[in-house]
Amino acid sequence: DAKTTQPTSMDCAEGRAANLPCNHSTISGNEYVYWYRQIHSQGPQYIIHGLKNNETNEMASLIITEDRKSSTLILPHATLRDTAVYYCIVRAYSGGGADGLTFGKGTHLIIQP
Amino acid sequence: DVKVTQSSRYLVKRTGEKVFLECVQDMDHENMFWYRQDPGLGLRLIYFSYDVKMKEKGDIPEGYSVSREKKERFSLILESASTNQTSMYLCASSLVTSRLYNEQFFGPGTRLTVL
Numbered sequence: 031d032a033k034t035t036q037p038t039s040m041d042c043a044e045g046r047a048a049n050l051p052c053n054h055s056t057i058s059g060n061e062y063v064y065w066y067r068q069i070h071s072q073g074p075q076y077i078i079h080g081l082k083n084n085e086t087n088e089m090a091s092l093i094i095t096e097d098r099k100s101s102t103l104i105l106p107h108a109t110l111r112d113t114a115v116y117y118c119i120v121r122a123y124s125g126g127g128a129d130g131l132t133f134g135k136g137t138h139l140i141i142q143p
Numbered sequence: 144d145v146k147v148t149q150s151s152r153y154l155v156k157r158t159g160e161k162v163f164l165e166c167v168q169d170m171d172h173e174n175m176f177w178y179r180q181d182p183g184l185g186l187r188l189i190y191f192s193y194d195v196k197m198k199e200k201g202d203i204p205e206g207y208s209v210s211r212e213k214k215e216r217f218s219l220i221l222e223s224a225s226t227n228q229t230s231m232y233l234c235a236s237s238l239v240t241s242r243l244y245n246e247q248f249f250g251p252g253t254r255l256t257v258l
Contacts, residue, residue: 037241064246071252071254072251072258073147073233073234073235073249073250073251073252074186074233074247074249075245075249075250077249079246094147098172113182123245130176130178130191130201130202131178131186131188131235132185132186132188133185133186134185
């Protein structure tokens with residue numbers, strides 16, 4: 031799986047959009063970008079994934095650059111409950127899906143009131 | 144929504160005890176996983192299972208075993224708990240799919256302390 035680089039921490043004001051960057055310059059053509067988050071003392075939570083097109087769901091939007099070497103997770107209207115560590119990972123699906131996840135250090139997003 | 148539940152949120156055991164951590168998922172997922180998470184070391188895969196009675200070692204299986212007798216339930220067993228197994232244990236599940244991607248759904252975690 032390709033390696034990712036994320037900032038260690040970020041602040042965002044409540045109600046504003048939170049934009050979390052991720053670099054994955056060695057991504058392969060068959061690797062997807064996934065985002066998970068982990069709120070303190072809870073299990074990780076899947077947020078969104080994408081291959082090359084921009085994606086949006088009820089939680090967030092994912093913008094992937096055309097060369098796929100970086101991406102940005104956007105939380106459009108951040109709330110205090112969005113304070114968490116956000117993990118960007120890239121991985122290929124190897125049929126059956128029974129592959130473990132590897133999280134890096136992630137970005138600690140702090141939403142300020 | 145997928146629900147993954149773990150038998151305990153917090154557990155305190157003594158060195159040498161046999162410890163059972165239970166995980167149940169309600170979405171008929173074929174794959175189930177056990178991880179441990181430690182500060183500075185991130186998430187590490189202990190064991191996974193892709194079907195009933197099937198299991199595969201992950202990155203750090205030593206000192207652990209697993210059991211999957213039913214599709215919805217995946218148990219992690221510490222045969223003789225040691226202090227270095229003090230950790231947050233996370234269970235996850237995922238669907239086998241023909242799509243080229245899949246996401247994992249995690250339980251709330253069990254924080255195990257071995258004294």
